[in-house]
Amino acid sequence: MNASMPHKQERLQAILAPAPVVAVVTIDDAGVAVALAQALIDGGIGAIEITLRTPAALDAIRAIARDVPQAAVGAGTVLSATDLHAAAAAGARFAVSPGASSALLDAADTSTLPLLPGAATASEAMRLSERGYCLQKFFPAEPAGGVEYLRALAGPLPHICFCPTGGIRVDNAAAYLRLPNVACVGGSWLTPPALVRAQDWPAVTALARAAAALRG
Numbered sequence: 001m002n003a004s005m006p007h008k009q010e011r012l013q014a015i016l017a018p019a020p021v022v023a024v025v026t027i028d029d030a031g032v033a034v035a036l037a038q039a040l041i042d043g044g045i046g047a048i049e050i051t052l053r054t055p056a057a058l059d060a061i062r063a064i065a066r067d068v069p070q071a072a073v074g075a076g077t078v079l080s081a082t083d084l085h086a087a088a089a090a091g092a093r094f095a096v097s098p099g100a101s102s103a104l105l106d107a108a109d110t111s112t113l114p115l116l117p118g119a120a121t122a123s124e125a126m127r128l129s130e131r132g133y134c135l136q137k138f139f140p141a142e143p144a145g146g147v148e149y150l151r152a153l154a155g156p157l158p159h160i161c162f163c164p165t166g167g168i169r170v171d172n173a174a175a176y177l178r179l180p181n182v183a184c185v186g187g188s189w190l191t192p193p194a195l196v197r198a199q200d201w202p203a204v205t206a207l208a209r210a211a212a213a214l215r216g
């Protein structure tokens with residue numbers, strides 16, 4: 001295991017765990033990133049994952065990192081060493097990947113950026129645990145087996161904690177959050193594309209507020 005891993009995992013935990021939900025955002029217009037992040041913050045959601053799936057993503061991360069210091073902005077859909085380095089250079093404070101390749105994990109070992117790598121099976125989770133990842137993304141949560149699958153992993157793998165993401169909404173999030181091996185959940189339901197296009201920030205704040213209350 002890389003020597004800096006425990007420290008990076010602690011940092012990741014401190015970023016992701018305070019609120020029950022990490023907002024997963026795919027953004028087409030970096031010009032709305034600051035207002036969007038502020039709307040989430042106003043609703044009590046501080047961890048914002050901007051997926052690297054659009055040309056606007058890195059500019060959005062840069063803008064949030066610069067103008068919304070209360071937000072912990074991260075990069076999602078980090079698939080390669082190149083993505084990881086670009087995310088760090090843009091000011092991301094964490095990185096998320098749907099799975100884990102050896103090349104990505106090797107790059108993460110030498111990066112200061114904490115990585116939340118994805119696992120969907122016991123074997124994948126064990127391999128990541130061997131490399132020091134005690135906090136992992138469970139992806140895609142609903143299709144991969146959902147709450148019952150994660151509950152089954154908690155018995156033999158109690159030392160691994162998950163942020164399940166994929167198919168989670170306000171109505172099924174609470175069941176995940178009650179599991180002993182769930183630190184938080186991730187989801188895109190806080191920023192529906194139609195609300196973002198309409199720049200309806202009060203509506204986004206209301207969704208964030210409902211999400212922030214899930215563990216309360």
Ligand code: 3PG
Nearest residue numbers: 024165166167168187188
């Ligand atoms: C993703 O990779 O898109 C995230 O897991 C979000 O999934 P969701 O849109 O089902 O919340």
